[in-house]
Amino acid sequence: MLNLKKNTSFINGQWLMSQTNTYPVFNPANAQEVSQVLKCGAEETEQAIVAADHALATWKTTLAAERSQVLRRWGELMLEYRQQLAEILVEEQGKPLAEALGEVAYAASFFEWFAEEAKRNYGDIIPTFKAQTKIMVTKEPVGVVAAITPWNFPLAMVTRKVAPALAAGCTMILKPSEETPLSAFALAVLAEQAGVPAGVFNIVSGNAIEIGKTLQSSEKVKKISFTGSTATGKLLMRQAADTLKKTSFELGGNAPFIVFEDADLEAAVQGAMASKYRNTGQTCVCVNRFYIHEKVYESFIELLSAEVKKLKVGQGFVDGVTQGPLINQAAITKVQRHIDDALAKGGSIVTGGKPHQLGGLFYEPTIIQHANDQMLVAHEETFGPVAACFSFASDEEAIALANNTQYGLSAYFYTKDLKRTWWVAEQLQVGMVGINEGIISTAVAPFGGVKESGFGREGSKYGLEEYQNIKYILLGGLA
Numbered sequence: 001m002l003n004l005k006k007n008t009s010f011i012n013g014q015w016l017m018s019q020t021n022t023y024p025v026f027n028p029a030n031a032q033e034v035s036q037v038l039k040c041g042a043e044e045t046e047q048a049i050v051a052a053d054h055a056l057a058t059w060k061t062t063l064a065a066e067r068s069q070v071l072r073r074w075g076e077l078m079l080e081y082r083q084q085l086a087e088i089l090v091e092e093q094g095k096p097l098a099e100a101l102g103e104v105a106y107a108a109s110f111f112e113w114f115a116e117e118a119k120r121n122y123g124d125i126i127p128t129f130k131a132q133t134k135i136m137v138t139k140e141p142v143g144v145v146a147a148i149t150p151w152n153f154p155l156a157m158v159t160r161k162v163a164p165a166l167a168a169g170c171t172m173i174l175k176p177s178e179e180t181p182l183s184a185f186a187l188a189v190l191a192e193q194a195g196v197p198a199g200v201f202n203i204v205s206g207n208a209i210e211i212g213k214t215l216q217s218s219e220k221v222k223k224i225s226f227t228g229s230t231a232t233g234k235l236l237m238r239q240a241a242d243t244l245k246k247t248s249f250e251l252g253g254n255a256p257f258i259v260f261e262d263a264d265l266e267a268a269v270q271g272a273m274a275s276k277y278r279n280t281g282q283t284c285v286c287v288n289r290f291y292i293h294e295k296v297y298e299s300f301i302e303l304l305s306a307e308v309k310k311l312k313v314g315q316g317f318v319d320g321v322t323q324g325p326l327i328n329q330a331a332i333t334k335v336q337r338h339i340d341d342a343l344a345k346g347g348s349i350v351t352g353g354k355p356h357q358l359g360g361l362f363y364e365p366t367i368i369q370h371a372n373d374q375m376l377v378a379h380e381e382t383f384g385p386v387a388a389c390f391s392f393a394s395d396e397e398a399i400a401l402a403n404n405t406q407y408g409l410s411a412y413f414y415t416k417d418l419k420r421t422w423w424v425a426e427q428l429q430v431g432m433v434g435i436n437e438g439i440i441s442t443a444v445a446p447f448g449g450v451k452e453s454g455f456g457r458e459g460s461k462y463g464l465e466e467y468q469n470i471k472y473i474l475l476g477g478l479a
C-alpha cells in the first residue's frame, strides 16, 4: 500500500525537503488543520520549469503507445486507491464521501480517455497545389505547459488537464489551489508508481501570485491552461500576452435552467437537484438561475422545495450527508450577500436562507422565489446552495433572460416539444447545453464556454488539440 499523504511539492521526481516555510491547509467542515504544506515561490517554480523543459526532450519523442500505457496505469491506480483519494478530498475540500468517490472515478476517466486518444493523434495528407509536391499536416506537442486549478474538484480539474497534455507529449507544471493541494500531491505519488518519468509532471504549491508570475514570464512555458474565476482568468491572459502563450481558460458560469410549461416536472426537479446542489452549489456548471414558466411556477417550487428539505447537511464522512460545508468564510459571505440583496429587492425565502445550525461554514440549502433581473443572483455566480427562481411568460422572454449575462458556460432546459428543443438549444449563448438532463460533465464530451466563461475545450477528441501545434510540411522535388 502506498502512502498518499504528502505535504510538499513535487519537482523533477523529488519531493521537496525544506519545511521551514509552510502554510496550513484546513478542513472546512471543522476548521481543524489537516496539514502544514511547504510554501513554494519563484525559486521552486524556476526549478520546476527547468525540470519540465529538460524532461520534454525525451517525453515528446516517446511512442504514443508508451505514453498511453503510462496514462492508463495512472488512471487504474486512481481507482485502486479510490477510497484513500476520496478521504483526502473530504478532508481538505469538505464534499460528502459519496461525491468524493464519484469525483475520483470521474477524474480517473480522463486518463482512460486520453490514453486512447494519444494513439489516434492522426495528421492529414492534403491534395497539393503544385506538381511534384506533397502536403502533410502533423501535430506536435506545444511543449512545457502550466496548469492552474481550483479547489472545487481538486482531482478532476487536474486530470482533465494533465491527461491530454501528457498524451500529446507535453510536460507540465501544476499549481493546484493552495486550499486543496493534498489531492494533487496524492496524484503525484500515483504518477511515480505509474511510471511517469521525472520532470514530466511537477507540482508547485504556495504563493499563487509569485508562482503564477514566474510561470507566465517564462519563455520556456508555451501554454497556460487555467480553471478558476473570470477575474483571475483576465489577469492571467494579460500576463500570457508577453510571451504569447497558447491559452485555455475555463472560467465562471451563471447557468440558466429553463422549465417550459410542457416539461416533465418530476424529471426537471431531479435535474435541478443534481445540477444545483451538487458539491453544495460549488461547481461552475451549477444552476444559478431557474427560469420557470408562469403556468408551472408554483408547482415546480413546491416539488423542488420538498426535495431540498430532504438534503442532509453535515460533515462529509457522516452517513447520509448530501451537503458539505462551503469552502471558506468568503463563500459564506457571498451567499448571504446574494440572499440579503434578493430579499431587499422583492424576493422571498421558500426554505433555508440562513447559516446552518451546525455553524462554521455550513449553510442551509435555500430556495428564493420571485427573483428578478435586478438582483445580484441574476448576474453573479453565487457558488453556493441557493436556488433563485424567476418566472417567464414566453419562449422569447426565457431566452432573452437566460442570455442576459456576460457568462456562457452551461445551460439546461426541460421540454417535450421537439421544435422548441432545437430552437432553444441554438439560441442559448453557451458552450454546453443539457436538455432534459441536469448533469453534463463527462470525459467523452467537450467541456468549455463562450463569452466571459472562457475558451478552449477539455475532454473529448477536442481536448487533445489544446496541447498541440499544427505543422504543415510541403515536400517538393518529387517525381
Ligand code: ADP
Binding pocket: 148, 149, 150, 151, 175, 176, 177, 178, 208, 209, 210, 211, 212, 213, 227, 228, 229, 230, 232, 233, 235
Ligand atoms: P476561486 O474564486 O475559485 O478561488 P480563483 O480564480 O481565485 O478562483 O482561483 C483559481 C486558481 O487560480 C487557484 O489555484 C488560485 O490559487 C489561482 N490564482 C488566483 N490568483 C492568481 C494569480 N494572481 N496568479 C496565479 N494564480 C492565481
